[in-house]
Amino acid sequence: MLAALGGFVVAVIVILNLHILVGLEDGYAASPADVFAWSVLLGVVDIALLVAGPVLGIVAASRLRRRDSRGTDQTR
Numbered sequence: 001m002l003a004a005l006g007g008f009v010v011a012v013i014v015i016l017n018l019h020i021l022v023g024l025e026d027g028y029a030a031s032p033a034d035v036f037a038w039s040v041l042l043g044v045v046d047i048a049l050l051v052a053g054p055v056l057g058i059v060a061a062s063r064l065r066r067r068d069s070r071g072t073d074q075t076r
Contacts, residue, residue: 007057011049
């Protein structure tokens, strides 16, 4: 759960910076309606990032947990 929340927070930060980078007039203060009015593609990217962030956070946490469970001796 914590990994999903961390991924969500990272996604929100990326989205806000993306809004500023592309020149959205209100930048970080733009509402979802403002984003879709400015660009439907940007709105779709925002939604994709909001979904992908938590998923990637969970994947990263599970990989770290799996790596830690193997121990530090990883002979092949």
